[in-house]
Amino acid sequence: MNPDASTIAAGAPIEVDLSPVAEGQDIKVFWRGKPIYISHRTKKQIEEARAVNVASLPDPQSDEARVKPGHEQWLVVIGICTHLGCIPIAHEGNYDGFFCPCHGSQYDSSGRIRQGPAPANLPVPPYQFVSDTKIQIG
């Protein structure tokens, strides 16, 4: 009952062009049927994400570990709440990040869980920068 060959094939890596995404904006692309949020973070958002005491977080992880070096402005996360799989809304909540409307989980501008029932941070999908303005997800 595991995924069949065509489903696996359709889940192959995809390339996303980042050049049209302005600072402070974010786009949502679908990969393997999952929404992937790609946020072009502002200076303020990056600073907020880095100013947090990592040890105090429910799921401790530094912002540096969640983005690619040299591309700190880009946050790429799977937009599926780690609680029960709803889709959080970007640019909402108290932490300049994501807010899940189902059970009220709040994520910060690094996609880390800060408040609510979700147990873990929004996962970062496997991706790499093909060029400065293009990433490959998968």
Next chain:
Amino acid sequence: MSGPSDYQPSNPALQWIERRLPIIGLVHSSFVVYPTPRNLNYWWTFGAILSFMLGMQILTGVVLAMHYTPHADLAFKSVELIVRDVNFGWLLRNMHACGASMFFFAVYVHMLRGLYYGSYKEPREVLWILGVIIYLLMMATGFMGYVLPWGQMSFWGATVITNLFSAIPYVGESIVTLLWGGYSVGNPTLNRFFSLHYLLPFLIAGVVVLHVWALHVAGQNNPDGVEPKTEKDTVPFTPHATIKDGFGVACFLLLYAWFIFYMPNYLGDADNYIPANPGVTPPHIVPEWYYLPFYAILRSIPNKLAGVIGMFSAIIILCFLPWLDAAKTRSSKYRPLAKQFFWIFVAVCILLGYLGAQPPEGIYVIAGRVLTFCYFAYFLIVLPLLSRIETPRPVPNSISEAILAKSSKAVASVAVALVAAGALFLGNMQDARASEGNDKPPGNKWSFAGPFGKYDRGALQRGLKVYKEVCSSCHGLSFIAFRNLAEAGGPGYSVAQAAAFASDYKIKDGPNDAGDMFERPGRPADYFPSPFPNEQAARAANGGAAPPDLSLITKARSYGRGFPWFIFDFFTQYQEQGPDYVAAVLQGFEEKVPEGVTIPEGSYYNKYFPGHAIKMPKPLSDGQVTYDDGSPTTVAQYSKDVTTFLMWAAEPHMEARKRLGFQVFVFLIIFAFLMYFTKKKVWADSH
């Protein structure tokens, strides 16, 4: 089913069969001469009601499956086509959807009856555990059935429930992938859920056979909890129990028919009339009402894994009930303390159900935790403790002795409590929609409201004109074909008028012999063409907000009625939240934005729209559409007409539904009376 039968049929052909397969003797010994306690009350008829409901669900389900398409792109539409085009498809679907709720309602009564009268105690432990297994199978079946229409609640319910398994350490994620057959809930998931939804009812039927077998070995429990000793304590199953069960089923059918014909969407969620969209989560995901208490337990535990364990243990704990409650006295009738705690437990379950439908915030979370504790405390603390400290009242020596000393005052109060509780419980769904502090749409007098409601033909025709001249430039009506305009219960056009109406439209057809697409005039069989080729185009042309298709809009929108209105709605048959909301939004545009509300660029202020910022500009203004019949050309009149038209578009067979409903009610009431008097006659000598 209690051993070899000595039954001998008199007909030689039946004798021939009986010697080779003693099936007639089996039926005879199990359902004819089988001794049933004389003192059973009407709570015992729920076993028969449940068998009836199982048969009903399988029967309607098999026919529905003949018309349903289990594909992510087609499922939603195929369900709509069942309702609109299949002969009596609306009836089949309502019977099946409301039937699921009625099935659960009956099973809860049946379980609580077992709990109250101690039907799980020695020697009926296996019987009880088989019942819990049936209940678990029912929950799985009900959940997967709810996914099949592939609306928003189907999709997100499936996502939330399958994600429960991801809480299992190490293997959780792999289990979820296995359930999905992909990387998220999608077409493979729908396909396997359809397959399993078709399979599980037959497994249930199999376990029901075991359940009945175990019942007939151990014998039925009874309200006094003493085993039958002499022949005087029992009566033969047929005709006594048969006719009593028949009367019980007839009464139950009255409730069932009330939902089927008058309140088909009362227990459903308006969001499920919106096709599934993996990119948009509904603001408030709630399961069907029958899962709400367990959903409340899940949410009240702050840790994810613990929450999932808590939810499943809430059901599994029932299996251990025979050993948790060690009291020798079976029936709570003779246990003064257990009786009180039982009713507290019932109240806890109902309140948990209420909380399960509320948004998880503030006081609801705390109340949820307290009640979750109470739920488990009943099984783990109260019942074990009571069996040690409680002094039961003396139990009668035999059933016949109990009947002689019968007092019937309790029954009435119990019935009243249960009806009130049931109404509260059933109504939860209506309350589930979180209203965001917006104004409640004002009620309207609709010609289609109430048990004899009919569409106003004039309003339908005017509404069609408003839709065609105003709404159709942005909104589709994709489930309506031109032929529908000439159908009974609709706007009342003739077939020729509908054909002429259709020919005004240009319909894309093809490819032709040269391989090109071409345009031709519409035919009655064509559907209303949509203004945009796809959702993205609609979104791009309208500032990011796609205008929704209007075919189902009056059923896909609703607003919170709140406690206690949703209880009254059940009795008054108020079903017009959708039309009230649509009419209110059409008239709710205001130039002046009240203080404290900020409306983003490109949005408009609307008093009744959730959040008040709507992307649609004020669509109607006075005098915009000309009416031929002299009706006032005002926004209020336009709104009323177009809403009536859209209500018909969403529910084209409503008039047939209500008409048949009345006939069914007349029949059922007469039938129930006949059953009652027959039952009285049959039991005349036994009391």
